Every structure is written in structure tokens, then in C-alpha cells.
Amino acid sequence: MDITLPELEQVINYWRTERPSTGEERALSPxxxxxxxxxxxxxxxxxxxxxxxxxxxxxxxxxEGWRKQAA
Known part of the structure; x- marks a missing residue:
């Protein structure tokens, strides 16, 4: 199974919500x-x-975590 760029954008946005940036520098989560x-x-x-x-x-x-929650 493949992942498309638009899906990957959705995955990134999901994880940005789940693991927001931190610190004064607003560093991305791992x-x-x-x-x-x-x-x-x-x-x-x-x-x-x-x-x-x-x-x-x-x-x-x-x-896969994003797909499970989106289902």
C-alpha cells in the first residue's frame, strides 16, 4: 500500500496536534x-x-497510527 503527499500532509497535521511544538524555539516533536x-x-x-x-x-x-484513528 502507498501513501500520497496529501495523505502525508494529513498525517503531519494529525501528529502536530498530538505532539505540538515545544519551547521558545517552537521545535518540532521528533x-x-x-x-x-x-x-x-x-x-x-x-x-x-x-x-x-x-x-x-x-x-x-x-x-499506521493516523490511519487507525481516521478509520
Whole structure:
């Protein structure tokens, strides 16, 4: 199964709500930071989708957590 860029945006927004930025510098949470790196790489490589199997385990778990709550 693949994840699309619009879905990844929704995943990022979900985790931004669950794990908001912290501190005066408004640093991203580790979860959001990992997803943002994935998003940036997809944009850089002009990928509209990417297979879930290709994601690192942390990002895959975050996507699956979002899908469970969205179902």
C-alpha cells in the first residue's frame, strides 16, 4: 500500500496536534520532524506516492497510527 503527499500532509497535521511544538524555539516533536523529512524527500524526488514498505519503521508506525484513528 502507498501513501500520497496529501495523505502525508494529513498525517503531519494529525501528529502536530498530538505532539505540538515545544519551547521558545517552537521545535518540532521528533514524530513530526521524521514525517517532515519524509515529506521533503518526496517533494525533492518528485514522488506523488511512496510505498509504506519503503518507509523507516518509525514513519510507518506513525502513518499506521493516523490511519487507525481516521478509520
Amino acid at each position: 514524530e513530526v520532524n521524521d514525517l517532515a523529512k519524509l515529506y521533503a524527500l518526496m517533494i525533492f524526488h518528485k514522488q506523488k506516492t511512496t510505498p509504506l514498505e519503503a518507509l523507516d519503521p518509525v514513519c510507518r508506525q506513525l502513518v
